Amino acid sequence: EIVLTQSPATLSLSPGERATLSCRASQSVSSYLAWFQQKPGQAPRLLIYDASNRATGIPARFSGSGSGTDFTLSISSLEPEDFAVYYCQQRSNSWTFGQGTKVEIK
Amino acid sequence: EVQLVQSGTEVKKPGESLKISCKGSGYSFTNYWIGWVRQMPGKGLEWMGIIYPGDSDTRYSPSFQGQVTISADKSISTAYLQWSSLKASDTAMYFCARQAAVHWYFDLWGRGTLVTVSS
Numbered sequence: 001e002i003v004l005t006q007s008p009a010t011l012s013l014s015p016g017e018r019a020t021l022s023c024r025a026s027q028s029v030s031s032y033l034a035w036f037q038q039k040p041g042q043a044p045r046l047l048i049y050d051a052s053n054r055a056t057g058i059p060a061r062f063s064g065s066g067s068g069t070d071f072t073l074s075i076s077s078l079e080p081e082d083f084a085v086y087y088c089q090q091r092s093n094s095w096t097f098g099q100g101t102k103v104e105i106k
Numbered sequence: 107e108v109q110l111v112q113s114g115t116e117v118k119k120p121g122e123s124l125k126i127s128c129k130g131s132g133y134s135f136t137n138y139w140i141g142w143v144r145q146m147p148g149k150g151l152e153w154m155g156i157i158y159p160g161d162s163d164t165r166y167s168p169s170f171q172g173q174v175t176i177s178a179d180k181s182i183s184t185a186y187l188q189w190s191s192l193k194a195s196d197t198a199m200y201f202c203a204r205q206a207a208v209h210w211y212f213d214l215w216g217r218g219t220l221v222t223v224s225s
Contacts, residue, residue, distance in 0.1 A: 001168060034211040036151075043201055043215035044143075044151065050209055087151050091210050094167065095141075097151040 002026055004088050004098035012106040019075040021101045023088035028068045032092040035064055035073045038100075039084045047086075048073060078103070108132035110140075110202055110216035117222045118192050125188035126219045128202030135183035136160040139205035141212060142176060142187045146198045156205065157185060192223045 003026040013019055023033065031051040036044040046055040048064035051071060061076040075082055083105050088098040113127040128140060141156040155166040159178040166176070178185040185202060200219050203212035 034209075036212075038151075043203075043217055044212070045215070046211055046213050049206075049211045053209070055213065085150075089151075089153070089211065094165070095153040095156075096167075097143075097153060100150045 002029060002090055002093050002096055004090055004096055006086075006088060006098035006101045008101060009099075010102045010104060012104050013078055014106045015078050015080055017078055019073075019078055019082070019103055021073040021086055021103075023066075023071040023073070023098050025069045025071075025090060025092075027093075029090040029092035031067050032090055033064075033066070033071050034089045034091070035062075036087045036089065037082075037084050038087065044087065075103075108214060110204060110214060112200075112202055112216040112219045115220045115222075117224070120192055120194055120223055120225055122192050122223075123188070123190050124192055124221065125186050126200060126221065128185045128187075128216050130183045130185075130204065133204075136180045138207060140178065140185040141203050141205055142174075142185075143201045143203060143212075144170075144198045145201065145218075154187070154200075159183075159185065192221075194223050194225075196221060197223050 005024045007022045033051050035048040038044040052064045063074045085100045085102045087100050111129045136159045139156050142154040144152040154170045155176045157164045157176045159180045175188045202216045204214040206213035
């Protein structure tokens, strides 16, 4: 099973700052990696698919990059509604999620 | 409206059986995979398994194989997740989600079904 390790566990930032989240795979997943956002009491929402493609309706401040084993989700300027938990997920070999990164208000 | 509607909150005792549901509407249910995701209290997301309602082809995560059964009834556009004997450790929120045909990730989610197992 492919293990995804996200870092940091928690990111404390202020609105307007840039957020950089990392996801590392235990073996290559090519570009088959997605990012999801989850707010308390809600279902997850797809943000990025295949490493760098924004899903329908996702603002341009969200961007993804990487391939192989190292991936990054960037939020260029945090809006109040962006404070949430973010998960990466791979689909290269079955499907697995990372453990999540919480982006909290500093 | 394209949506997945999940069944309501369940409170069960250890050893009891349970079947929760996920009904799709507003799209061709038989043409998209439906998956299940577990979220234990205060924890992250866990991919459990997936089914293609068109032919009932089903895949399980190794962690959940033999622990749950995923099924679907395409005549009523509904997918199911069931347990034959619940444990306290099955207490969690369970989400169903549709897998997009374009990119094979979950693009449409239900609101979740909370399952509490307690004696």
